[in-house]
Amino acid sequence: MPKGGSTAVNGNEKKSIARVVKIASQLEALVDSLIDALKKLGVELRDIEANLGAEVEGDTSHIGSARSIASESASPRSGSTKGSEGSEVIQIKSIAAADRSLEEIGDKVLKRQVEVIEAPASKQSGAGEEETQIIKLTLAGYGAVGKTTIFKLLKGVAAPAAYFPTIGANVDREDILIRNARIRVWDLAGQEQYHRTWPIFLRNSKLVLLVTDSSRTNVERSKNLLNLVKTIEPKAIIIGIANKQDMPNRLSPQEIESILGVKSYGLVAIDTSYREKITDVVANGIAEIVAKES
Numbered sequence: 019m020p021k022g023g024s025t026a027v028n029g030n031e032k033k034s035i036a037r038v039v040k041i042a043s044q045l046e047a048l049v050d051s052l053i054d055a056l057k058k059l060g061v062e063l064r065d066i067e068a069n070l071g072a073e074v075e076g077d078t079s080h081i082g083s084a085r086s087i088a089s090e091s092a093s094p095r096s097g098s099t100k101g102s103e104g105s106e107v108i109q110i111k112s113i114a115a116a117d118r119s120l121e122e123i124g125d126k127v128l129k130r131q132v133e134v135i136e137a138p139a140s141k142q143s144g145a146g147e148e149e150t151q152i153i154k155l156t157l158a159g160y161g162a163v164g165k166t167t168i169f170k171l172l173k174g175v176a177a178p179a180a181y182f183p184t185i186g187a188n189v190d191r192e193d194i195l196i197r198n199a200r201i202r203v204w205d206l207a208g209q210e211q212y213h214r215t216w217p218i219f220l221r222n223s224k225l226v227l228l229v230t231d232s233s234r235t236n237v238e239r240s241k242n243l244l245n246l247v248k249t250i251e252p253k254a255i256i257i258g259i260a261n262k263q264d265m266p267n268r269l270s271p272q273e274i275e276s277i278l279g280v281k282s283y284g285l286v287a288i289d290t291s292y293r294e295k296i297t298d299v300v301a302n303g304i305a306e307i308v309a310k311e312s
């Protein structure tokens with residue numbers, strides 16, 4: 019080979035090696051920063067756990083300091099939001115996908131947050147009246163099936179203008195009154211990495227709305243979630259919600275009921291005229307709970 023050609027090859031090899039070294043250095047710096055971030059997160063979680071452990075049971079005034087487990091800058095929906103009626107919605111974040119070594123302490127924090135939000139288990143209906151039991155209603159289903167839109171519909175608030183995946187769970191501190199019953203609604207993240215947190219969030223649920231998007235694929239997959247709910251909370255009343263009934267190639271509520279094996283109702287959650295229907299569905303569930311417990 020001519021001398022000039024050999025020099026060109028060697029030059030190209032040197033450039034390739036230099037690029038590889040540069041990329042390796044960048045990756046090393048990134049890994050170091052991630053390790054430092056996880057260490058910092060572990061310290062913050064331990065601080066949160068210690069603070070939660072010192073709280074007086076039933077006092078929810080502190081919830082703002084503990085509502086965000088992940089960084090506030092991690093999501094545009096972190097922390098809390100206020101609906102048009104002024105009630106505060108808490109988003110409880112999970113570190114399920116962060117680091118396996120932090121899962122145990124993360125679960126402890128989540129459990130304590132749930133305990134604080136759900137306490138007290140009853141509240142006064144009015145002066146001199148007996149306490150009214152709060153019924154926990156949980157919205158379960160895979161991501162993007164319309165759980166948060168149904169959450170808004172039950173509250174009488176406009177549907178979200180854009181889709182943002184729920185991280186962990188949403189819960190409204192203000193209960194919803196349906197047929198003289200107080201309902202506390204929990205909206206669970208549907209992505210599979212968050213399913214490991216469901217045993218924490220589903221605990222004590224008396225009514226579970228299993229939401230599908232009415233596509234055959236999603237309905238068939240939802241049988242797995244149905245079994246998961248039954249395992250976690252076997253005494254809960256489970257009702258299927260066949261959402262997005264305005265979409266083409268949808269399955270009918272009757273077809274979905276046949277596949278899931280639970281009573282199912284059709285819904286178009288983005289249409290506010292369906293609020294009366296979803297309210298009636300919940301009222302029927304409440305009646306079933308009362309009949310079961312009487």
